[in-house]
Amino acid sequence: MSTQTPPDSSFGHEVRVKVPLPIVIPLASIVLIGLLAYGFSQILLNVPKEAATMLAIVMAANVLIACTFIALRKPTDRSVYGELLVVALYPVIVGVAIAQFGFGEEAAEGAHGEHAAAPAGPVTEATLSASSVSFDTDTLTLAAGEDVTVTLDNQDSVPHNLAIYPDDGATDAIFQGANVNGGSTVDYEFAAPEPGEYYFQCDVHPSMNGSVITE
Numbered sequence: 015m016s017t018q019t020p021p022d023s024s025f026g027h028e029v030r031v032k033v034p035l036p037i038v039i040p041l042a043s044i045v046l047i048g049l050l051a052y053g054f055s056q057i058l059l060n061v062p063k064e065a066a067t068m069l070a071i072v073m074a075a076n077v078l079i080a081c082t083f084i085a086l087r088k089p090t091d092r093s094v095y096g097e098l099l100v101v102a103l104y105p106v107i108v109g110v111a112i113a114q115f116g117f118g119e120e121a122a123e124g125a126h127g128e129h130a131a132a133p134a135g136p137v138t139e140a141t142l143s144a145s146s147v148s149f150d151t152d153t154l155t156l157a158a159g160e161d162v163t164v165t166l167d168n169q170d171s172v173p174h175n176l177a178i179y180p181d182d183g184a185t186d187a188i189f190q191g192a193n194v195n196g197g198s199t200v201d202y203e204f205a206a207p208e209p210g211e212y213y214f215q216c217d218v219h220p221s222m223n224g225s226v227i228t229e
């Protein structure tokens with residue numbers, strides 16, 4: 015009975031270390047996975063498409079190799095976890111750095127030209143391609159009130175046109191282009207309506223449609 019006191023200090027120490035771990039480990043894992051996904055997505059979004067695919071493959075291989083390497087070692091000390099942390103974190107660091115400096119954005123735009131420029135501001139000249147009975151875009155952003163030219167490149171064998179309506183379901187067209195035969199290209203010239211969102215479709219195939227945004 016009189017020897018009860020000594021274990022107290024070590025017992026108290028053990029409790030302090032063991033209790034938070036079941037909470038800390040999952041929480042830290044969630045934060046780490048979130049950071050990892052964000053960082054790596056920044057990398058993939060900031061490099062040219064071809065590089066992104068390659069990078070994703072290399073990164074997956076890297077993770078496998080690193081984990082294999084670590085798994086083959088005896089987990090004798092904490093340096094193993096340190097290594098794992100470095101492997102997990104460096105894409106985050108690189109990704110955040112890339113996002114901060116906007117590195118690769120110009121390269122990506124240069125490599126992809128029209129594709130990268132698609133979400134840019136309003137234009138007075140736009141091209142719409144039709145193939146396999148579908149348009150290559152579902153958004154046309156035009157300069158409001160300006161005389162604009164929309165080129166319809168019909169790569170199908172069936173005719174298509176471009177018609178713009180106030181909204182889906184409206185019957186009075188704001189602009190209705192003549193049908194373009196398969197394999198032909200036409201320039202539609204019209205005044206873009208006042209700022210707003212409108213609806214466009216091919217009247218021959220109303221399932222070919224999208225939004226016209228003027229601003």
Ligand SMILES: [Cu+2]
Nearest residue numbers: 174216218219
């Ligand atoms: Cu059509």
